[in-house]
Amino acid sequence: MKKLLPLVAFLSIQLFAAQNIAMYKSPTCGCCEKWADHMMQNEFSVKSIPTKDMSALKQRIPLPLNLRSCHTAFVEGYIIEGHVPAEAVAKLLREKPKDIAGLAVGGMPIGSPGMEQGNIKQPFDVIAFDKAGNQMVYASYR
Ligand SMILES: [Cu+2]
Numbered sequence: 075m076k077k078l079l080p081l082v083a084f085l086s087i088q089l090f091a092a093q094n095i096a097m098y099k100s101p102t103c104g105c106c107e108k109w110a111d112h113m114m115q116n117e118f119s120v121k122s123i124p125t126k127d128m129s130a131l132k133q134r135i136p137l138p139l140n141l142r143s144c145h146t147a148f149v150e151g152y153i154i155e156g157h158v159p160a161e162a163v164a165k166l167l168r169e170k171p172k173d174i175a176g177l178a179v180g181g182m183p184i185g186s187p188g189m190e191q192g193n194i195k196q197p198f199d200v201i202a203f204d205k206a207g208n209q210m211v212y213a214s215y216r
Pocket of ligand 1: 189
């Protein structure tokens, strides 16, 4: 039993670490912080990193041009671009697909997490992409 305790402690630290998100955003982006709030309300922890040249950062990673949004986040080696709902990120971390580089919600659809404007809801898709730029719908919100 005594030997089990350090293992349990180690596992819970690993579980906690898995929820850590690093979010790169332009210093002036407000909806980015609102997305971070949404993630934190859903038990993720988010470190916000103000970044002047977001497009330079986006160029360095395998993020398809058509999927670009405001903030770029990283969790467990995956790229999370834009206003991706927490439940889609949680699903990604549960499934841990090896062939996927990340998830993105391109643009900034009204009604996506952090982009709320009253009752207006624009339908949007969460797109999974791989390093070669292949894309598929991972989740649909309509
Ligand atoms: Cu935004």
